[in-house]
Amino acid sequence: MRRKIGFVLAVFAATVVLMVLQKPVFMAWYAAEAAGAGFGGWMAVLWHGLSLDLTVAGYVTAVPLLVMLASLWVRLPERLWRGILTGYFVLVSVLTAVIFAVDVALYEHWGFRLDATILIYLSDPKEAMASVDFWLGVRQTLLAALYAALMIWLYRRTLRFFDGQRVGWRTASVGSLVILLLAGFDFLAIRGGMGASTANVSKVYFSSDMFLNHAATNPVFSFLSSLGDRNTDYAAEYPFYDEPQLTKRFAALRGNAPGAEAPARRVLTTSRPNVVLVILESFARTVMDERVDGEPVMPNMQRLKEEGLWFENFFANSYRTDRGEVALLSGFPAQTRMSIMKLPAKSHNLPSIARTMSGEGYATSFSYGGDLNFTNQASYLYATGWQELVWQKDLHFDREAADWGYDDEVMCDWFAERVISLDEGGRPFLAALLTLSSHTPFDVPYSKFADPVLNAMAFSDACVGRMLDRLKASPAWRNLLVVLVADHGYPYPATLSYNEPLRHRIPMIWTGGAVAGPQRIETYASQIDLAATLLGQLGLAHTDFDYSKDIFAPAPPRKFAYYTFNDGFGVVDSLGAAVWDATGDRVVTETNPELLDVGRTMLQMTYTDIGRR
Template sequence: MKRKLLFVLVVFAATVVMMAVQKPVFLAYYAAEAAEAGFGGWCRVLWHGLSLDMTVAGYVTVVPLLVTLLSLWVRLPQRLWRGILTGYFVLIALVTAAIFAVDIALYEHWGFRLDSTILIYLADPKEAMASVDFWLGVRQLLLFALYAAAMIWGYRRVLRLFDGEPVGGLGALFGSLAMVMLAGFDFLAIRGGTGASVANVSKVYFSPVLFLNHAATNPVFSFLSSLGDHKDYAAEYPFYDEPTRAAKFEALRGNRPDSAPTRHVLRTERPNVVVVILESFARTVMDEQVDGEPVMPHMRRLREEGIWFENFFANSFRTDRGEVSLLSGFPAQTRTSIMKLPGKSRSLPSLARSLDSAGYATSFSYGGDLNFTDQASYMYATGWQELVWQKDLHFATTPSDWGYDDAVMCDWFADRVIDLDRRGEPFLAGLLTLSSHKPFDVPFEKFENRILNAFAFSDECVGRMVERLKASPAWDNLLLVLVADHGYPYPRSLTYNEPLRHRIPMIWTGGAVAAPCVVEEYASQIDLCATLLGQLGLPHDDYDYSKDIFAPAPPRKFAYYTFNDGFGVVDASGAVVWDATTQQTVSGDDPELLEIGRTMLQTTYVDISRR
């Protein structure tokens, strides 16, 4: 019985080692790029890469575990059991070696680890092979053969531990229970741990140096996890033929050459910039009162003190999509999230990259797990130099299910901004709050309604953070942007697709703001990048969808958002909501707004297909 258990454990451990050995080979293959990492960098690549190595090992171990479980009860010849396992291990070795050999060669040309993109080229094998240099083919075949042979040799040694004799009786029963327990641990390895985020490429990202993150990525996981992403995005919403779509979008694009100069609302062109993304801060909650007492008194006060955007909307209903809209000026999608497609999200423009090129230091902070929905992968790939999150923070208080609450994080973040200001270099600092999220469990008691109570808590924390910044020298040259990641269905009578569900607050405050004002133009999260960069006098030519809110028309000012099966468009003339399932409008009948929505949705997916 002990041999059976040991066999399963050794299969898992041996597979982890076989996957981990790919990393020093990859680093040696690209020695020039790896030279600056040093020994410590190589060690960090191995350490951080273990997460996905164990996930792949978990998948590989499933079949040996099931075979071992069956062998407790079923009597078959040892030769047959071993033949089944040998065939399985040979298949695993050949597939792994093929993926690794192809991946390590393509990285030089693609700049990212192997994913389902290769299937596009394998659709025409003759053309694909025509671009392969003869000696490159020979070299990669040798690498494939050596690695496959090494894996097969290793698995054959592990197979010596296998015992196919049935146990029977109580021994089989207890052995089955032990196997079930091992299966539980194997599931955790496959899932990527017990945290909120499941296994994804972002799990291994740890450095602003993208090459090191790529070196830590398991190519087998990268390829297999992206297989479902291989689809024709451009064909998702074929409203118009391509020339018509392009012409219609040209009239809507944000970086048009005929745009007039922006109206400046800041008193300095190079302020330090802080963007605080407020979890689920809906306009309906901000406007709510309980017995005459505002739920968000601090947001209401800040609205009067700074620049208030009266008609501002979220582009989606999820944090990952809202973040991309805010930080990259890229519209949210209906049934997918580009943040979860690392091979595509890395090519997006970003506020961090734009400000980095202007000499700004960039950092983003979150009290929870930035591996969730591939946030870390997206942020490192789009130019954020430093990410600080739960694994880096150590407070006396116990974190909630989502991470450290807003009271802890807002106090810490205020100190961080003050410290960044002391360094004397321009900076962009981001923070994502988390307490105003289900299960709404906060150390605060003000309202009986748990939802409103949690929002009141976050409002209190943000208000206190702002007051601390006001009292510091950092305030004088600070532009603080407070903006929600998405709305919230409050009251419950709000339908998921109506405009009010997506209306959110955005406030610009800080010593860099010239004077308080109310902005009446209709806009959405995708417009933040162009608007902010326009105020800083920085180019925003690569933000096709982002419009400078302070620039006179054209283009037309509107707010666009998506939900799982459709879109909405809102402007001063009204609103239209279109449902993809029924292929008809749910509300509104303005043909111009409907055309805008269709153009934006189709263009977004055409854009994704090209990345």
């Protein structure tokens, strides 16, 4: 029985070693890009890449585990069991070697690790082969052959531990329990651990140097994890208009249309403030405006609303954090049944506030008390210009972390000190914080309201309010612009329909010493409009943000708020609203029929754009 267990462990260990080996080969292959990494950079690539290497090892070990379990009960000759395993190892070795060799060759041209995009080109083998240089083909074939040979050799060594001899039913019973226990650990390796985030490419991202992040990525995982997306024809998801008609309709809506670069109305006292962006988890307008026995649930948001710029008609673009983040930070509309954040090859080339501001000398950092691997956030943030990410793994507080991470009390206190420290550094900065306590299960160290949702929201409001008071009392406040905006709304009260406009209405407040004075902004807008509006106030070009409209610009395009839900869209402006449900192909609301065409255009263009990236 010991040999059986030893065999499974040996397969897992051998696979990990083989996966780790790919990384120094990749970095040596691209020695020029790796030149500045130093020994510490190489070690960091190996260490951070290990999580996905363990995941791939978990997948590879699953079949040997099943074979070992079957061999305890099924009476077959040991030679046959060994033949099955040998064939399996050869198949794994050849597929892995081909993926690795192709990935190494294509990275030079693609700039990202191999994913299912390659299958698009292989649909026409003749054309694909015509674009392959002969000697390149020879070189990569040799690399694949050498790597496959090494893998097969090492796996054959592990077969020495295999024991397929028959055992009695008592031994088989105990052995089955042991193997099932090992299967549990194997599942954890496949899942990527016990945390909230499952295995994804973002787990290995650790640096603002994208080459190091790519070097840490396991190409086998990158390829296999993207297979589910390879057949998606995004442009055909919502075929409302033919291409010329779609282009013409979108031209009237795009944020960077001719004339949109006209000087915007100034609302700041300086064109180069330090910027703090606080993304508020689930802060819905319905909760912000709620009162319990006459007492406001969010007294600090109500107070801050009167002290700064208050955007009365502001809407979230989605109902999920990952899509709301992309809308806020990249000015890119949310999708219905997918999330571009989960497609690194496509999300990496989105425009972003951080990238634009870092290009103008701003230091950019993003902080979160939870796990930024969740929904590929770290991958997206690093790729779009955030130079530093600080999250749960980097933080150590006396208080125990909650389900989602460190609560808003400790994070807001820590973040206030961080902003003050950044200000003292003298370099202009963009610092963002994503809160988390106002998220289900609403477990917070606070007891003010009986309703757990309202109580958690009140807790986060108190934490944010205290953070703003701390900043206001510091020298940093004088040159600071603080943007408070929700990532999405929340279905409160419970009778609120998932697709109606009020469900997606959220607060946005601009405050800080850099704000010229209190104002109430009535313009209809949504999260995608933050990018152009903020950059416009900083005097920075935002022509690469196709969808983002400067709220303070005097010129067209028309101002409206657009959002999506699971399978449909809503559009709201000063004249009414329109909501369309794709599942039933029906109009839900139509108080302003013109907005149906606006929504169809935005939805189709978003998916067409994704298909092109």
